Amino acid sequence: MHPHQPAEPALSTPSLPVLDFSHFHAAEPTRQAFLDQLRRAAHEIGFFYLTGHGIDPTLQQQVLAVSRQFFNLPAAAKHGVSMVNSPHFRGYTRIGSELTLGKQDWREQFDLMEEAIALSSIAKDQPWLQLQGPNQWPAALPTMRGIVLTWQESLRKLSQQLLQAFALALGQPATAFDASVAEGAFQHLKLIRYPGREQTRDDQGVGAHKDAGYLTLVLQDEQAGLEVLLDDHWHTIAPMAGSFVVNIGELLELASSGYLRATLHRVVTPPAGVERYSCAYFMAAHLNATVPVLPLSGQLALAARGPQQEQHNALYYEVGRNILKGRLRSHPDVAAAHYGALLAQAAA
Numbered sequence: 001m002h003p004h005q006p007a008e009p010a011l012s013t014p015s016l017p018v019l020d021f022s023h024f025h026a027a028e029p030t031r032q033a034f035l036d037q038l039r040r041a042a043h044e045i046g047f048f049y050l051t052g053h054g055i056d057p058t059l060q061q062q063v064l065a066v067s068r069q070f071f072n073l074p075a076a077a078k079h080g081v082s083m084v085n086s087p088h089f090r091g092y093t094r095i096g097s098e099l100t101l102g103k104q105d106w107r108e109q110f111d112l113m114e115e116a117i118a119l120s121s122i123a124k125d126q127p128w129l130q131l132q133g134p135n136q137w138p139a140a141l142p143t144m145r146g147i148v149l150t151w152q153e154s155l156r157k158l159s160q161q162l163l164q165a166f167a168l169a170l171g172q173p174a175t176a177f178d179a180s181v182a183e184g185a186f187q188h189l190k191l192i193r194y195p196g197r198e199q200t201r202d203d204q205g206v207g208a209h210k211d212a213g214y215l216t217l218v219l220q221d222e223q224a225g226l227e228v229l230l231d232d233h234w235h236t237i238a239p240m241a242g243s244f245v246v247n248i249g250e251l252l253e254l255a256s257s258g259y260l261r262a263t264l265h266r267v268v269t270p271p272a273g274v275e276r277y278s279c280a281y282f283m284a285a286h287l288n289a290t291v292p293v294l295p296l297s298g299q300l301a302l303a304a305r306g307p308q309q310e311q312h313n314a315l316y317y318e319v320g321r322n323i324l325k326g327r328l329r330s331h332p333d334v335a336a337a338h339y340g341a342l343l344a345q346a347a348a
């Protein structure tokens with residue numbers, strides 16, 4: 001089956017590996033066993049559940065709760081923080097205005113990144129620096145900012161530890177990725193609501209895609225919908241309370257010469273009358289960094305199949321270029337409003 005065909009029913013839940021991150025902080029031989037498991041999961045599947053991560057379950061619930069509150073605001077309050085007003089791709093995207101594979105996704109979302117000051121001028125050869133800037137926050141929900149920024153900060157720490165674990169698992173020094181995040185990792189957080197609808201024709205919650213950064217950590221509520229493409233079949237990733245679903249992004253695939261897999265995944269729309277909430281955290285190297293290509297040796301080098309370039313999806317070692325590629329493709333309204341010159345240049 002071609003991965004981009006309309007949805008076929010997913011197969012039964014695969015037994016995704018469950019990795020306990022507390023074992024990374026444990027003594028040997030537990031720590032090495034964790035690294036071996038991590039390497040296998042990320043090489044063979046590119047997806048796993050993470051438990052023992054130390055993130056407070058109360059904070060997890062608070063984030064999902066504030067996300068529900070946000071999406072329950074009147075439409076005018078949400079449109080007041082529309083992403084189309086932000087050259088930095090921050091804010092609210094209403095249902096149907098995001099595209100994956102050129103088709104409408106059936107989800108509404110709120111995006112934010114690091115709070116920053118927008119640069120006053122952007123060099124032509126670094127258009128991605130326009131991603132830096134302030135977030136938009138809804139005045140009607142004053143508690144949102146604190147909760148969500150605390151969440152973002154917790155996941156930044158966790159994902160940087162995970163990146164160190166990946167370096168060690170690949171036989172590299174723990175510091176192998178440090179230079180690429182020394183000026184600050186690029187982080188992007190997305191609160192998402194997938195409304196249900198009659199399962200008649202289209203069930204694209206978000207279409208099949210790979211994530212553009214190093215790593216993604218997803219918090220799901222109790223409603224299934226996330227699916228991963230393995231051996232040409234879609235498999236449901238069942239919600240597991242308290243865990244994160246972690247997946248490999250394109251930058252880690254590039255860094256490991258394809259040894260680690262950025263796997264295609266998608267979300268199918270819940271049935272009518274049911275909704276699904278999730279919260280995805282994407283971590284990448286600094287926008288001005290170039291992906292470090294790790295010198296793998298022995299068995300790892302032999303098993304590195306090279307990054308999987310696809311016709312419709314070029315991969316870039318320049319971090320900013322890879323991230324901006326994904327943003328422009330998903331949000332054509334923001335692209336048209338703020339990146340017209342860049343698009344015209346690309347088309348010429």
Ligand SMILES: O=C(O)CCC(=O)C(=O)O
Nearest residue numbers: 192211218226267278280
């Ligand atoms: O909602 C989810 O579970 C995952 C969403 C996703 O894959 C994405 O936004 O990149």
Ligand SMILES: [Fe+2]
Nearest residue numbers: 209210211265
């Ligand atoms: Fe994704």
